[in-house]
Amino acid sequence: MSYEGLAGSVARDVLDSLREGCQVVDFEYRYVYVNEATATQARRSAEELLGRTMMECFPGMENTPMFATLRRCMAERQHDRMENEFTLGDGSTSWYELFFVPVPQGMCILSVDISAQKRDAAALAKAEEQLRHAQKLEAIGRLAGGIAHDFNNVLSVILSYADFLREELQPGEPMRADVDEIHKAGVRAMELTRQLLAFSRQQVLQLQVLDVNHVIAGTEKMLRRLLGADVTLTILPAHGAWSIKADPGQLEQILMNLAVNARDAMPRGGKLLIETKNVELDEEYAELHHDVAPGPYVMLAVTDTGVGMDKETQARVFEPFFTTKAKGKGTGLGLSTVFGIVKQLGGHIWLYSEPDKGTTFKIYLPRAAETAPVTARSSVTVPPVPSRGHETILLVEDDDQVRGVAVGILRRQGYRVLEAPNAGEALMICEDHSARIHLLLTDVILPRVSGRQLAERLSAMRPDMKVLFMSGYTDDSVLQHGILESHVAFLQKPLTPDALTRKVREVLDAPLR
Numbered sequence: 001m002s003y004e005g006l007a008g009s010v011a012r013d014v015l016d017s018l019r020e021g022c023q024v025v026d027f028e029y030r031y032v033y034v035n036e037a038t039a040t041q042a043r044r045s046a047e048e049l050l051g052r053t054m055m056e057c058f059p060g061m062e063n064t065p066m067f068a069t070l071r072r073c074m075a076e077r078q079h080d081r082m083e084n085e086f087t088l089g090d091g092s093t094s095w096y097e098l099f100f101v102p103v104p105q106g107m108c109i110l111s112v113d114i115s116a117q118k119r120d121a122a123a124l125a126k127a128e129e130q131l132r133h134a135q136k137l138e139a140i141g142r143l144a145g146g147i148a149h150d151f152n153n154v155l156s157v158i159l160s161y162a163d164f165l166r167e168e169l170q171p172g173e174p175m176r177a178d179v180d181e182i183h184k185a186g187v188r189a190m191e192l193t194r195q196l197l198a199f200s201r202q203q204v205l206q207l208q209v210l211d212v213n214h215v216i217a218g219t220e221k222m223l224r225r226l227l228g229a230d231v232t233l234t235i236l237p238a239h240g241a242w243s244i245k246a247d248p249g250q251l252e253q254i255l256m257n258l259a260v261n262a263r264d265a266m267p268r269g270g271k272l273l274i275e276t277k278n279v280e281l282d283e284e285y286a287e288l289h290h291d292v293a294p295g296p297y298v299m300l301a302v303t304d305t306g307v308g309m310d311k312e313t314q315a316r317v318f319e320p321f322f323t324t325k326a327k328g329k330g331t332g333l334g335l336s337t338v339f340g341i342v343k344q345l346g347g348h349i350w351l352y353s354e355p356d357k358g359t360t361f362k363i364y365l366p367r368a369a370e371t372a373p374v375t376a377r378s379s380v381t382v383p384p385v386p387s388r389g390h391e392t393i394l395l396v397e398d399d400d401q402v403r404g405v406a407v408g409i410l411r412r413q414g415y416r417v418l419e420a421p422n423a424g425e426a427l428m429i430c431e432d433h434s435a436r437i438h439l440l441l442t443d444v445i446l447p448r449v450s451g452r453q454l455a456e457r458l459s460a461m462r463p464d465m466k467v468l469f470m471s472g473y474t475d476d477s478v479l480q481h482g483i484l485e486s487h488v489a490f491l492q493k494p495l496t497p498d499a500l501t502r503k504v505r506e507v508l509d510a511p512l513r
Helices: 003-016 036-042 065-076 115-168 174-199 212-227 248-264 283-288 311-316 334-344 400-412 423-432 451-461 476-480 497-509
Strands: 021-026 031-034 080-087 093-103 106-113 208-211 231-236 243-246 270-281 295-304 348-353 359-366 392-396 416-420 439-443 466-471 489-492
Touching (some): 021 036, 031 036, 036 106, 093 115, 115 400, 208 212, 212 248, 212 270, 243 359, 248 334, 334 359, 392 400, 392 451, 400 416, 400 497, 416 423, 439 451, 451 466, 466 497, 489 497
Parallel strands (some): 231 270, 392 416, 392 439, 439 466
Antiparallel strands (some): 080 093, 208 243, 270 295, 295 359, 348 359
């Protein structure tokens, strides 16, 4: 063998051993050499390619951007590079980085498979977009929660004084109807603030170990009435579904809000499917969804056959007050409420939708360590009207108007009220007051010293004094001080005369913990 022949043989062996594709085409774009990696990338054997033109092997190749670059480099005898996505003979797609190198026979094309890098880059971009979206919703949530908290104090005053006026006015008096309208508007505003608090994950949840299937079964009749006769409801409960830890009322609210949203998306009727399933979310799924921890979950899926959503709508669907419905047809808080409740429960919500192909919401709630007890669904009973009181109550509230209205409510019921705007004055009152104080009624969030810290100090001085906390929302300080976990009495603002007097009477009549 000549030296030239030996060199050519060695070069060919080197090229055939490369993982990168190497192909040489002549000036008529006919394959004169392909290495094994090229044949693998093309999903063709070398024999199928050699001696045939690129256009014969891959019809339509001459119309691609890759071929335009090849033609230019061939004519101008220039080097170049580009990235290109190829659809292969088996229907799969792959991304390659291509290098064009002029050679005496024509053009050498080196191809490097960069599909994995493209997938990683796409996954990273998706994760970054999810993070930006989550940060956006988090910022909106903090703003909404702060507004709702302050607004709850205002509503406490509006609703309470409206109730005072209603007590003074007989049903037939002209001003009674006006006061009733004020009260209705206040109640509606109260519901809106509750939805905002749910979205911002600042609502008080009474967590219980639950069977999701049991909750769904308990709301089935209500869901059917809500959906109407032209929507077919199908429920597919998982056999042996795991238990979750949630607030049953909030879980019912999730179902109702998703059902309402689905009904509105099916104006001419359709089908709604609710199903549950035990699932394990693995590390791979968690990597693609930044707010998910791997582990066991109970999936609650709600699928409709409605009008669906485009990508732009899906990107904003959980934002408060965003709605595609006609003016006056919705508040835009239904799905944002669902989002907030799911996140507060440590869960994850996933959405898939296409225009004219329906929508699926999948909610993943963490599996509880305990098993839900088997209990019959109790009927709702109206609590009796609380009796008047005579006990002494120490009220601690930093908002002057809220404190004033609470004092008015309690004194009208016969209670003796000692009032303080902060923990310092409450301590002085407790030290100076020689008679018994039956109840400490305090806001959780106070300047400098929290309501929980105040209760601990006063309970050491007066061990027979009961405690009732109140707040417009729950934030980190509430949770850190164990307001919910320790099962102490709690009253959610806004205050109303009925809610306040019922809760005060309930705590005073209960055994001392």
